[in-house]
Amino acid sequence: MKWGNGNGLRCPRCGAKATYIVEASGHNGRREVTHIIRCTYCGYREIVQHLIVKREPKAVTIYRLR
Numbered sequence: 001m002k003w004g005n006g007n008g009l010r011c012p013r014c015g016a017k018a019t020y021i022v023e024a025s026g027h028n029g030r031r032e033v034t035h036i037i038r039c040t041y042c043g044y045r046e047i048v049q050h051l052i053v054k055r056e057p058k059a060v061t062i063y064r065l066r
């Protein structure tokens, strides 16, 4: 995957400036974190990373789904 550098993120479909979003949700010590590239111009959306973070009394476990 090509990222360019810093804020120069581009939509792979139309080449417009894309936005990098991090969405987090969860409860009961389980958190899902999704990193998404989103283009407001053409509506392109791609999940670049999807993590599940589990908090236990003595450890934090991270599952990387993508």
Ligand SMILES: [Zn+2]
Pocket (backbone or CB within 6 Å): 011, 012, 013, 014, 015, 016, 039, 040, 041, 042, 043, 044
């Ligand atoms: Zn686009």
